[in-house]
Structure formats: C-alpha cells, structure tokens
Amino acid sequence: HPSLPPRTLKELIAFARARPGQLNYGTGSVGSNPHLAMALFVSMAGLEVTHVPYRGIGPAMIDLVGGHLHLMMANVLAALPHIRNGRARPFGVSSSQRSSVAPDIPTIAEAGVPGYAVVQWFGVIAPAGTPPEIIARLHSATVRAVHDPQIKQRFQADGGETVGNSPEEFAAIIRSDLARWGKVVKAAGIKPDQR
Known part of the structure; x- marks a missing residue:
C-alpha cells in the first residue's frame, strides 16, 4: 500500500x-x-x-x-x-x-x-490410464487452439501467454511444481x- x-x-x-x-x-x-x-x-x-x-x-x-x-x-x-x-x-x-x-x-x-x-499456469489434464491415442488427440487439439491467433491475442490481453508443451513436458512441470x-x-x- x-x-x-x-x-x-x-x-x-x-x-x-x-x-x-x-x-x-x-x-x-x-x-x-x-x-x-x-x-x-x-x-x-x-x-x-x-x-x-x-x-x-x-x-x-x-x-x-x-x-x-x-x-x-x-x-x-x-x-x-x-x-x-x-x-x-x-x-x-x-x-x-x-x-x-x-x-x-x-x-x-x-x-x-x-x-x-x-x-500461474493452466493446463488440460485427463484421468490416469487414459489411452495414449486419446491423449494424443487431446494434445493436438489443445496445441491448435493455443496457437490460434485470436486465442493468443486474448491470452496476451489478459497478461498471459500460450504454450503448447508436449504431454511429457507438462507432466515434468507438474512433478517439479x-x-x-x-x-x-x-x-x-x-x-x-x-x-
């Protein structure tokens, strides 16, 4: 103050x-x-x-x-x-x-x-044991979304940034945090x- x-x-x-x-x-x-x-x-x-x-x-x-x-x-x-x-x-x-x-x-x-x-980060997660092909489809859709120019612009307007980590990189971030x-x-x- x-x-x-x-x-x-x-x-x-x-x-x-x-x-x-x-x-x-x-x-x-x-x-x-x-x-x-x-x-x-x-x-x-x-x-x-x-x-x-x-x-x-x-x-x-x-x-x-x-x-x-x-x-x-x-x-x-x-x-x-x-x-x-x-x-x-x-x-x-x-x-x-x-x-x-x-x-x-x-x-x-x-x-x-x-x-x-x-x-502070936000991510898309799925239950343990979700089949790899479902994870791959979810990841692909998420990456497409976060790289969409309108979505990137919206995140930037809110002070954020978009990242499209791999599922393995995201899991490592979660473990580290x-x-x-x-x-x-x-x-x-x-x-x-x-x-």
Whole structure:
C-alpha cells in the first residue's frame, strides 16, 4: 500500500526486516497461488509478516487499496487500475520476465530477491490410464487452439501467454511444481482451513 514509506522492493525488504511481525499480506484464500507465491517471497527475503486470508481476492484488494492491508500478490491486470490511480504501489512482478502489460515494473528477482520466479499456469489434464491415442488427440487439439491467433491475442490481453508443451513436458512441470510447492507449504506451515 502507498502508505508504506518504501518505494522499491529492496527498501520494502529492509523496512519489513526492521519491523518483524508488524506487516501483513492478504490473499484470496489459504493455499492459493498468491498465498504460496507470497510464502515463497517471505521465505526467500527472510521476512516475518502476517498472512491474512480472505474469502476471495476482491475483498483482499478492497482492503489493500483501503489501507487495511500492507501487501498482497495480485494479478497484474487486476492491480493496474489501482497502481495507476495511486492506491497501490508495485514492487515487482513474480514471473522471471517483465510483464508485457506493465514493462516498467521489474521482476521480483531483478528488484531484490535473486532466483525468485512464480507463474500461474493452466493446463488440460485427463484421468490416469487414459489411452495414449486419446491423449494424443487431446494434445493436438489443445496445441491448435493455443496457437490460434485470436486465442493468443486474448491470452496476451489478459497478461498471459500460450504454450503448447508436449504431454511429457507438462507432466515434468507438474512433478517439479509439486515438489517445489510441497517444500514451501511445509516450510510455511500452511494447512487447509487455516482461516
């Protein structure tokens, strides 16, 4: 929130370290992508801040722009109107590259937490044991769809990008993320129904 004195991520980290437990961050729910992304940030930056779970990202954003929350991890497109009107201050984007819709905002890694990168992805999955020929047809249709110019444009307008990984590459991403986020959940002590 703009009421905080820090203007950069490095300043924010120093400010929070000097005030352990005094800052808070909100998320739309326990265990959500923004919750895990903030838990990873807090861990990598060596901070002690309080998590405030909400029942949806909307109420959390309202409290952020109202000055009741200090920090939150939000979708760039959802945050931009509040950033532009001065009711929210960006410290960095979570991806490994700057956002095409907000190129002036540095990545968290370049702004002060080297190695930090979090992206939210969506994928098409099928039940275990689905015949390979069905997987191949589903994959082919998905790749055609994500490479369609209108679909690519729509994703880009929403701040995303389309990727047509192979089923094997996608499975590797899922395995890697399960291991990565399992460690974050354990280290942060995140449990279901933590409201």
